[in-house]
Amino acid sequence: MSAPKGKRVYLTWTDEMDSALLAVLVEHHNNGDHAQNGWKPHVYNAAIKNVRDKCNVEITKDNITSRCKTFDKHYEIISKILSQSGFGWDWDNNKLSMDSDDVWNRYVEGNKAAICYKTKVVKNWDAICTIYSTDHANGKGARTGAEDAQDSPEQDGDASPDLPPKRQRTGDAILCMLGDMKTSFNDALKSTEPLPMPQVTPPAEILAALQMIPDLGRCDMLKSYGKLILNERLFQALMELPMDMRKEWLLMLNEKNSN
Incomplete structure (x- = not known):
């Protein structure tokens, strides 16, 4: 151009x-x-x-x-x-x-x-x-897909005031802390460092990821949503799969759990 x-x-x-x-x-x-x-x-x-x-x-x-x-x-x-x-x-x-x-x-x-x-x-x-x-x-300082060192004079009609610094989103992490905490109880007693909060994916992100899967039926989507919001590891496993394998994996998961 x-x-x-x-x-x-x-x-x-x-x-x-x-x-x-x-x-x-x-x-x-x-x-x-x-x-x-x-x-x-x-x-x-x-x-x-x-x-x-x-x-x-x-x-x-x-x-x-x-x-x-x-x-x-x-x-x-x-x-x-x-x-x-x-x-x-x-x-x-x-x-x-x-x-x-x-x-x-x-x-x-x-x-x-x-x-x-x-x-x-x-x-x-x-x-x-x-x-x-x-x-x-x-809470990463680097933005995905955006490089802080660059500031292009693009005009897209979406200009806004400067945003405050990012803060870590803990969401509802306390709900699954006991199940997902990587540090053992004994190690926690010995440590003077604050305990790390486990990452919890917001339900809105899980729903958005399911809606992007082609031809996933409403019933199967709701069953999958109910499982994934309760199990962070399952959601991580889903996101590691290529898009064309996600529907099949979810259907197998739903079928296995219903038996």
Whole structure:
């Protein structure tokens, strides 16, 4: 993409381009293709090719980095809202749902950065959850798919105030601490260090991952959801499988447990 000398080129992202980009990022996220500060080089190349092939648009690594920062911002703000009582996600209309305007007004009093999200449409929420929830849950400083050292002047209509530093999301970790704690009781007594909290995947991420599995029936999805929210290891095992093997594995799991 070229431009007159001295002028910047601004890229406007379409829904089609977002879908093409996120399809590649989800696939490589599940394969663990992350570098220390972003994606591995071949992931950028695959994303550039997929957007070119499906949308006939030329993009660059900087374009991808900038767009990933937008996705990361969406996840940080929306997931924080969804963790509060009175909020949900409207999958049909791709936006927040809430019990009442009073619930929203009370929330934004202390969260000004969220004001524009009351009616904001954010498509591909399931893919965004899949990619970004792990980094936020682990409290990593490096963003998946976004390199902090780069800040491309992309214009996508989603600019917002600076976000506060990330904090570790413990979720409902206390519910499974006894089962998942890696440090033995004796070692814990000897240690003066605080006990590590086990990672717990938010239910919204588990649901999003199940909804991405092709042709998974509603009943099988609900059975699988009931198992995966109670067993972190099962969800980790699911996410290690290629997409085309996940449905078969879940059906075998459901059948085994029903016998």
